[in-house]
Amino acid sequence: MDQLAAMRAFVRVVEAGTFTRAADLLEIPKPTLTKQVQALEAHLRTKLLNRTTRRVTVTPDGAAYYERALALLNDLEELDGSMTLSQASPRGRLRVDISTSLASLILIPALPDFFARYPDIQLDLGVTDRSVDLVGESVDCVVRGGDLVDPSLVARRIGDIHMITCASPAYLKRYGEPVHPRDLEEDFPTVRYFNARTGRFLPLEFIRDGETLESAGRYMIAVNEGNAYVQAGLSGLGVLQAPTFMVQEHIGAGDLVPVLTSWTTDPFPVFVVFPPNRHLSNRLRVFVDWVADLFADNDLIQRRSRLAARGG
Incomplete structure (x- = not known):
């Protein structure tokens, strides 16, 4: 048995949660990985993993062995690096x-x-x-x-x-320009951004003279990806509050116009x-x-x- 290879296989299974995923990450056949882990358990004379059809869980002995094996493998990688x-x-x-x-x-x-x-x-x-x-x-x-x-x-x-609030010329021609953040909750649609994992909407934040406001903003479209968010603003679908590095070229070209410029946001x-x-x-x-x-x-x-x- 190649004990180092078996230890790496075991650590990867623990981290990936399945033999299939671990084999993909290590770029080895799943049967090879399974044999390595089985050989390690036989060598140690203890059960390291509980296997089900859906997921692999770690036994108490396996959890203790994982911590020591991970530290050893990390130290070995550092040692190899220092000697080359x-x-x-x-x-x-x-x-x-x-x-x-x-x-x-x-x-x-x-x-x-x-x-x-x-x-x-x-x-x-x-x-x-x-x-x-x-x-x-x-x-x-x-x-x-x-x-x-x-x-x-x-x-x-x-x-x-840093963030900046802006809208397209077509949007401003249709709706006019908001003069206060509260306008975004009534007569001025926004483009909203929501977290891809939680579904939580990120608020629009505005700061001026010590006053901080968070606006929910009514919207026609919400997205969970940055490039699509900017494109929705370019298409006139709403006011957006975006990182300045994402929209400055569009502002320079006149495709987006800063609004509510007397208000700032925290970086x-x-x-x-x-x-x-x-x-x-x-x-x-x-x-x-x-x-x-x-x-x-x-x-x-x-x-x-x-x-x-x-x-x-």
């Missing part, structure tokens, strides 16, 4: 998840620079606005805006994103988030440092933030 050239030239695959707008407008255009620095890293990029199970889906890190909802995760704050943070109980591999560490520098120096973020601070 990986410190200077990290290599291997990274699974990163990021929202659609941050991917298309910020991250992907900058990736040639990343790969020029680290040509031996292979990036598997998940692009979605939905919440991701980092452990269960074997994701190394996610880049997300907004407050953290899981305090058990490890996060590094890499920047802030929201952007984090790189890691699974708990994981050491950062060299390849993950250099990616996190690189993406933090990207957000700190990216003109699309910084210039748009200044625009929002001026109110348009």
